Amino acid sequence: MAKTSTVKAKVNYLAFLPKTYSAKGAPVPLIIFLHGSGERGTDLNKVKAWGPPAIVEKDPNFPFMVVSPQVPDGQMWESFALKGMLDNVLAKYNVDKRRVYLTGISMGGYGAWELAMRYPDYFAAIAPICGGGWTRFAERVKGIPTWVFHGAKDDAVPEQESAAMVAAIRAAGGDPKYTVLPEGGHVDAWVHAYDKAGLFEWFLQQRKP
Template sequence: MTMNRRQLLLTTPALAAPLLSACAAVPPTPPDGLAAGEQRPWALGGERMWVSLPPEYAQKRERWPLLVFLHGSGERGTDLEKVKVHGPPSWAAQGVNQQLIIVSPQLEDGAQWDPERLHQLLAALQARLHIDPERCLGTGLSLGGYGVWQWAYTYPRDLAAIAPVCGFGHPGKVAAMRSVPVRGYHGDQDTAVPLAPHIASIEALRAAGGTASLTIYPGVGHDSWTPAYRDPELIPWLLAQKRA
């Protein structure tokens, strides 16, 4: 009887372990359309996004942490360039030496961030990119700040931590994400998204046994994302997070 390679591995455990280990040890090759050390537009499962891979993506065997950035209402539409204006997708243009994969999807005009859609996007990304499933992170501003809170308490096992900027969650639902640390940011003069609901979300999460902090910028309005994404402690904090 002739056996193919798969049958041989299944019937010969002593051979399977070292061979499968050797395959896993090979550094990943970026998918078509992407390149290590560059931020490029990409389409996956009907979603349009920017993807930035670390410079050493194709050189290291270890899986990388993932940061998903959710933009605000002003960046919705079909012009993907607008998504790069603020936050993590702008880091690549600034030469920030990132040690994580950054994915920045774009919403259609009038759309809202939907936790189910984000859950499916995360699964698709994990299937295509060399991502550490224990170190998937979320951040977003304004509409995206609200979206990342929703995602975290709807699918708390998706994310290791979130960093919402001028957004807020539902205080009555955040107990579901008590295992997801939060590092929030908000301006105390924000009239577009008031500060009070964000404080209430943080306090409710703490009361439920979660870990949460909120940096409040005195005299800053809705544009709290500018100082927030320049916080020198943000990236180290993100890199230190791992799903409980």
């Protein structure tokens, strides 16, 4: 049976386990989802506003384990703490380490870029949405299958933030997918990515050697 639980640690997070999960059965794929600035706080229910944690509330057949950490009020994503959380999750749960995926929105898009750049060996694929990152470190993620989303009319995070990252990865020899919504605003980018683009099916096609 699918279930969602709350885990309080150095990084508090929601953990959703798919119906297919078994501690001794076949390992399951994992999505790490990083929320935006509006979901910060101490109430983990806030992270259910968007993306995978919202989807699993309605779809118990979602085929991934989903881990959705939360940033306290006034703070930003911290990649070292997230790595510690991820190590804990991988040790605690029966997860397929060849199929660990990372995505985030807005502030979480920035967090996803940073986490992937610092610890690229963890991830089979990433999908940063309306975020941005350090273009000078694009070489570190050029080998990770990457799908980036942004709205051209985003008035919170300029589309150029994503465009610069995509250009830097391509210049380093990578081949990221880039979806720009010509009429899309800030929220539109992740609504499209999670509800319409086939992102999760694409994730399942990616795995580490």
